[in-house]
Amino acid sequence: MSAEPQPGALNDDAVIFFDGWSSRKRRVELRFGAMLEIVQNGATLASWPYDDIRRIEAPGFALRRETAAAGELARLELHDPRLHNEIIARCGFLGGRVRPGANRALLYWSLAATASVVGLVWFGIPFAADRIAPLVPPAFERRLGEAAEAQLRAIFSAEPCHAENGAGALAQLSARLQSRAALEQPARIEILRSSVPNALALPGGKIYVFSGLLTRAETPDEVAGVVAHEIGHLRHRDAMRKLIATGGTSYLIGLLFGDVTGAGALVFASKALIGAAYSREAEAQADAFAAELMARLGRPAKPLGDLLTRVAGKENGAFGLLHDHPLTADRLAALAAADKSERGPPLLDDENWAALKTICEKVDVKPEAAR
Numbered sequence: 001m002s003a004e005p006q007p008g009a010l011n012d013d014a015v016i017f018f019d020g021w022s023s024r025k026r027r028v029e030l031r032f033g034a035m036l037e038i039v040q041n042g043a044t045l046a047s048w049p050y051d052d053i054r055r056i057e058a059p060g061f062a063l064r065r066e067t068a069a070a071g072e073l074a075r076l077e078l079h080d081p082r083l084h085n086e087i088i089a090r091c092g093f094l095g096g097r098v099r100p101g102a103n104r105a106l107l108y109w110s111l112a113a114t115a116s117v118v119g120l121v122w123f124g125i126p127f128a129a130d131r132i133a134p135l136v137p138p139a140f141e142r143r144l145g146e147a148a149e150a151q152l153r154a155i156f157s158a159e160p161c162h163a164e165n166g167a168g169a170l171a172q173l174s175a176r177l178q179s180r181a182a183l184e185q186p187a188r189i190e191i192l193r194s195s196v197p198n199a200l201a202l203p204g205g206k207i208y209v210f211s212g213l214l215t216r217a218e219t220p221d222e223v224a225g226v227v228a229h230e231i232g233h234l235r236h237r238d239a240m241r242k243l244i245a246t247g248g249t250s251y252l253i254g255l256l257f258g259d260v261t262g263a264g265a266l267v268f269a270s271k272a273l274i275g276a277a278y279s280r281e282a283e284a285q286a287d288a289f290a291a292e293l294m295a296r297l298g299r300p301a302k303p304l305g306d307l308l309t310r311v312a313g314k315e316n317g318a319f320g321l322l323h324d325h326p327l328t329a330d331r332l333a334a335l336a337a338a339d340k341s342e343r344g345p346p347l348l349d350d351e352n353w354a355a356l357k358t359i360c361e362k363v364d365v366k367p368e369a370a371r
Contacts, residue, residue: 014078014079014080014083015027015028015029015030015076015077015078015079015080015083016028016076016077016079017038017040017045017046017075017076017077018073018074018075018077019045019046019074020073020074020075021074026040026045027040028040028045030083032086032090035047035048035049035050036048036049036050036053036087036090036091038076046065046074048065050090050091050092051091051092051093052065052066053065053066053087053091053093053094054066054093054094055094056075060077060078060079061077061078061079061081061083061084061087062075062076062077062078063075063076063077063078063087063091064076141203141204141237141240142203142204142205143204145202145203145204145205145206146204148202148203149202149206152200152202152208153192156192156194156196156198156210157194158192158193158194158210159192159193160190160191160192160193161191161192161193161211161359161360162359163355163358163359163360163361165352165355165358165359166191166355166356166357166358166359166360167359168352168355169348169352169353169355169356169359170189170190170191170356170359172347172348172352173189173220173223173224173227173347173348173352173356174187174189174227176224176297176347177224177227177228177231177293177297177347178231180293180296180297181228181231181235181293182235183205183231183234183235185205186205187201187205187206187207187231187234188205188206188207189207189208189209189227190206190207190208190209191208191209191210191211191214191359191360192208192209192210192211193210193211193360194210194211194212195210195211195212196210196212197210197212197213197215197216197311198210198212198213199213199226199227199229199230200230201230201231201233201234201238201239202239203237203239203240203243205234207227207230207231207234209223209226209227209230211359211360213226213307213311214356214357214359214360215357216307216310216311217307217357218306218307218310219303219353220346220347220348220353220356221294221299221300221303221304221346221347222303222304222306222307223307223356224294224297224299224303224347225290225294225301225303225304225307226304226307228289228290228293228294228304229286229287229289229290229304230286231289231290231293232285232286232287232288232289232290232293233278233282233286235289236282236285236286236289238278238282238285238286241282242278242282280328283331284330284331284334287304287331287334287335287338288334288338290304291304291334291335291338291339292338294340295338295340297344297347298340298342298343298344298345299342299343299344299346299347300339300340300341300342301335301336301338301339301340302335302336302339304335305331305332305335305336308327308331308332309327309332312327
């Protein structure tokens with residue numbers, strides 16, 4: 001038995017071959033040439049390239065060919081230890097050596113997989129969100145909004161403000177805005193007591209304006225512009241799109257099975273509605289909607305930009321209005337360009353404006369004097 005790679009017959013009754021296509025056991029000879037030749041009665045049954053030969057995890061010394069061309073179950077069983085070193089000397093990959101170019105191929109596949117994931121995140125999920133959000137049933141959206149509402153109040157330690165005169169002024173402002181907004185479902189607008197200058201729209205039609213923003217407002221048009229902007233987000237179902245894009249496939253599965261009120265929904269809601277900003281496109285569309293709505297009411301759009309600029313100079317909280325709605329020069333320029341000036345009556349008179357500004361002030365109720 002020569003170790004030289006020149007062709008030469010090795011007769012050994014202890015070599016068993018299974019061709020992988022039948023269960024027949026064949027006693028064969030091995031010839032070591034350019035490839036390992038498996039021979040029976042002078043006829044070559046198979047030729048295996050040395051680089052394709054691998055060890056099988058099994059008792060004894062068994063081999064297989066890496067490619068399926070030999071049959072997935074094809075194998076050689078070598079029961080003579082004298083053949084083991086002969087095989088190992090020629091089959092370099094039996095010792096764990098990596099095939100030339102394998103690392104490069106692995107790197108290319110890894111890069112391709114990474115590019116696919118990045119493409120899915122940046123393009124696939126937003127594309128799906130834009131098309132799936134309009135199809136989400138309103139009942140699901142309302143349930144999600146209710147679940148997110150409790151989480152929102154807990155995060156901001158906020159409670160609704162219900163001072164009677166202020167509530168009436170808010171209802172008047174809401175009615176004026178929604179009369180020209182053409183919403184499919186009425187929006188429910190509420191003021192929350194919180195020093196954070198913020199406003200946001202939840203899935204299902206709820207809009208919250210925080211008292212910290214109301215305090216910084218100087219005119220009814222500034223508050224109306226903020227509310228009109230949030231109505232724009234409702235009209236475009238931006239909150240739903242953002243939740244789908246943030247939650248990805250896991251959230252979509254939850255929607256399919258109606259699981260939108262559990263802990264998973266709350267996590268997604270708190271992250272997507274509070275911890276992430278809308279896209280620039282969504283903000284621009286909401287601004288354009290607000291400007292158009294204000295123009296329909298004969299009111300200017302520029303005050304919204306004035307309020308945002310004022311908040312930008314004072315805001316220092318992590319969850320302020322500009323965190324969720326980043327202010328850019330383009331936004332301010334677009335609002336100024338869309339301004340149609342004042343052509344209609346004020347949305348609130350001075351008395352109602354003063355009432356709205358004090359909607360969160362607590363009123364001490366004094367007991368009636370004893371008679």
